[in-house]
Amino acid sequence: MTEHEQSTTVGQRPNITTGDSRLPALFTRLVWLLWVASLGTLALRLVTGWTWELSGLVVVDGLTVTMWATVTFFSGIVHSYSRRYMAGSQRVDRFFARVFAFTLVVMVLVAADSLALFAAAWLAMGLLMAALIGHVRGWPQARTAATLARRYFLASSASLAVALATLWWVTGATTVSGIAAAVGTVESLPLIFAAGALLVAAMVQSALVPFQAWLLSSMTAPTPASALMHAGFVNAGGILLLRFGPVVSVEPGVMLLIVVVGATSALLGKVLKSVQTDVKRQLGCSTVGQMGFMIMQAGLGFFGAAITHLVLHGFYKAYQFLSSGGEIDHRGPADAKTGESTGVAGLAAVVVTALAGGVVFAALTGKGTALDSGLLLTLLVVLTTLHAARETVRHTSLPATLRFGAVPLVFLPAIAVYAGVYTVVESLLVGLPAVGDPAELIVVHGVVAVAFVAAYLAIESGVYRRSTRLYAALVNATQPPTGTLLTPTEEYNDY
Structure with a gap:
């Protein structure tokens, strides 16, 4: 029997003296x-x-x-x-x-x-x-x-x-x-x-x-x-x-x-x-x-x-x-599809959902409504929603019209739930020292915000994959x- 003719079998689960434990x-x-x-x-x-x-x-x-x-x-x-x-x-x-x-x-x-x-x-x-x-x-x-x-x-x-x-x-x-x-x-x-x-x-x-x-x-x-x-x-x-x-x-x-x-x-x-x-x-x-x-x-x-x-x-x-075992799947090169293009309608649905998500978060938590570090926190919510919504639009099997309309109906309530959990946790932490004092917004916070936006665009566009040297550095x-x-x-x- 050659190496490629071998068959894989799955035996019974062993019973090693643990039954009495x-x-x-x-x-x-x-x-x-x-x-x-x-x-x-x-x-x-x-x-x-x-x-x-x-x-x-x-x-x-x-x-x-x-x-x-x-x-x-x-x-x-x-x-x-x-x-x-x-x-x-x-x-x-x-x-x-x-x-x-x-x-x-x-x-x-x-x-x-x-x-x-x-x-x-x-x-x-x-x-x-x-x-x-x-x-x-x-x-x-x-x-x-x-x-x-x-x-x-x-x-x-x-x-x-x-x-x-x-x-x-x-x-x-x-x-x-x-x-x-x-x-x-x-x-x-x-x-x-x-x-x-x-x-x-x-x-x-x-x-x-x-x-x-x-x-x-x-x-x-x-x-x-x-x-x-x-x-x-x-x-x-x-x-x-x-x-x-x-x-x-x-x-x-x-x-x-x-x-x-x-x-x-x-x-x-x-x-x-x-x-x-x-x-x-x-x-x-x-x-x-x-x-x-x-x-x-x-x-x-x-x-x-x-x-x-x-x-x-x-x-x-x-x-x-x-559930990581369920992620293991054997696929050939023909099955390795990255998903459909978002398209103009999909892009519009994703951007509107992300911006609306930031508004919902700010309205429910009060973060991002003043000129302090809360703006950066709200920006993170927007970028996270933008990424998740885009992945949903690209990879779902639903018809385009249905999935574009469903994105805000799914993500906006999810952000509302997140904001609600945040509010409850914040109320539980009341009385602890240094809690509830946002940092003053300074230039470095702006630099961090720009870095996040740039990184998001680089990852979503795949531009970083063009450099084999960068790829090797990341793998190493x-x-x-x-x-x-x-x-x-x-x-x-x-x-």
Whole structure:
């Protein structure tokens, strides 16, 4: 039998001594109970404005209950999905123990007021995620990827420790709330140094450029762990900047740096995704870009928008990873169509929908109605709607007249829902320091806006594809270390 005459068979799912294990079911039930309890605290906060604290240790406020409800829901989905996905694995109990422990650690992190507790939870979160990345014991690639990720996470924890030690030294406070209260009474130079260290810690954890290597090397993680990573773990950077909002916003230059850092990752993440063919690595590049958006929103002073973004992105990316197997399709060159041309009518429908979307967002949230950084936030909504609407018009199979008319009927309500979620999240964050203070609009914000428009036009027109040198540079920038590649192309067996 020649190589091309081989047939591929799918055997029965192995049953490897996991039938008697009750831990997967136990942890799954526990995490869903945690979600129900989190929903109760969220409802209590919405109705009564309730806040609870254990002085010097934890504070259960609007951010805490929002993230509790979000994280436990994602974790519940991952636990339930994993009961089938991990069936037959010899280390299934260890996997579920790590995922459940990760959930608890994140819940502690978002509630921590003690600096020591916050730092310990941050470190534990990274070590647990590194262990999940290297979960498959038999793969040397998994061990290499886990080692790489662990080094990044330890560096992030070290940067956070430097920031917290500096803040403790200059303020004498041992809690996050104590630092927020003392920021206005100390010199700005140590605070700027601490803010820089906090930004580095957030960049590493959220896989922003140039720290994206650990994320793009993490494909050795089981798919449920990847979903938890992209829907939850990378969001820690936004949580960090919000918790220490009074520190990072003490100097306008720091906030401007955050905007530039976030915008850079947002733009590069989109471009890097365009040269990927692997489904999971496309999702990884997408996460780099989306985390850039989140960090940029924080830099603009819209911490509520950053939290809304991470919640909605978490839902989207968890779904994308858990359904990534369905994206695998075998197509020939004749099937590789890029979609129809938009046409004049389609272009008009897309542009009108995008502009109307910006108006709806501004009207419902009040952002973009004044001469401040809210204008840039609204521009991002317009560009995002423009891109999504154009893709819909080009790739749908509906008749042209119907789809052109349906685009605004679909996207405008979606933007209204987004604005509504944003308003609810912003109301939950009321009372947190530095929340609700948009940055003053300056020339650099205009430069960022022009860069986004230019990047959008370059990507949509495909002009950047004309340069083979640029293409090679983009491909090289997304290549993880060789030791983490699961299957080099030359090892593929063409059945």
